[in-house]
Amino acid sequence: MADDAGEPSTSTEADVGRMLREHRLERKMTLAQLAERANVSTSYVSQVERGVANPTLASLKTLSSALGITVGSLLQDERTPTLDSGEPGEVSVLRAGNRRRVVYPGSNIxxxxxxxxxxxxxxxxxxxxxxxxxSGGHPHQHEGEECGVVIAxxxxxxxGDEEWLLExxxxxxxxxxxxxxxxxxxxQDLVALWIITPPTF
Known part of the structure; x- marks a missing residue:
C-alpha cells in the first residue's frame, strides 16, 4: 500500500502566470502566437503571465488547450509533491489534507x-x-464520460440545451x-464529487 507525506498544493495568480509562461517558452511560442491560438488578446496573455489578470477556469482551459495540454498539466509544478507512484494495479491512499489541491485564481473554485x-x-x-x-460561460466538450454527485x-x-438543478x-x-x-x-458553497474518464483535468 502506498501513502503520501506532502503538503497540499495551491496555485496563486503569480504561480499560474509563471507556469503558463514556462509552458509557452518550452514550445517556443510568442505571446502573440498563444493569444491567437486561444482567441484572446496578447495583452491579456501578458497580464496572466505577470500575475496581473485573474484568469477564470474557462480561460485557463482555453489557454491550456492552445498550448496542447490539460489544465492539470498547466498547473503541474516541479515543486508540487509527488503524492504517490500510482501505477496500475497498485493501491494508493491519498490522505485528507495531503492531496494535490488547485485553487483557481479569480474564482476560488x-x-x-x-x-x-x-x-x-x-x-x-x-x-x-x-x-x-x-465552469465559465462557454460550454466544454471532450471525449469520454462523466459522473458527478452533489454532496453539499x-x-x-x-x-446541450437542457438544464438541471442538482441538490x-x-x-x-x-x-x-x-x-x-x-x-x-x-x-452555501457547493461540494461535489466528480469522475471523468479518460482523464482530462
Missing amino acids: ANELLSPNLRMQMEVIWVEAPPGSG GTMRFWV KQDAIYFPSHLPHRWVSGGP
Whole structure:
C-alpha cells in the first residue's frame, strides 16, 4: 500500500502566470502566437503571465488547450509533491489534507485530485465552489464520460440545451462530447464529487 507525506498544493495568480509562461517558452511560442491560438488578446496573455489578470477556469482551459495540454498539466509544478507512484494495479491512499489541491485564481473554485495521477483510466475530483462560481460561460466538450454527485449546496448544470438543478445527493451522468457547463447555485458553497474518464483535468 502506498501513502503520501506532502503538503497540499495551491496555485496563486503569480504561480499560474509563471507556469503558463514556462509552458509557452518550452514550445517556443510568442505571446502573440498563444493569444491567437486561444482567441484572446496578447495583452491579456501578458497580464496572466505577470500575475496581473485573474484568469477564470474557462480561460485557463482555453489557454491550456492552445498550448496542447490539460489544465492539470498547466498547473503541474516541479515543486508540487509527488503524492504517490500510482501505477496500475497498485493501491494508493491519498490522505485528507495531503492531496494535490488547485485553487483557481479569480474564482476560488478548488479541485482536489483523489485519483493518484492522470495515468489511470479515470480521474476522481473533489470540487468546492462558492455561490455564483462555475465552469465559465462557454460550454466544454471532450471525449469520454462523466459522473458527478452533489454532496453539499446546489449545482445548476447544463448539457446541450437542457438544464438541471442538482441538490444534495443528486447525481448526473453524461457523455462528455456533449457541450456542458455548471454554476454553483448557492446560497452555501457547493461540494461535489466528480469522475471523468479518460482523464482530462
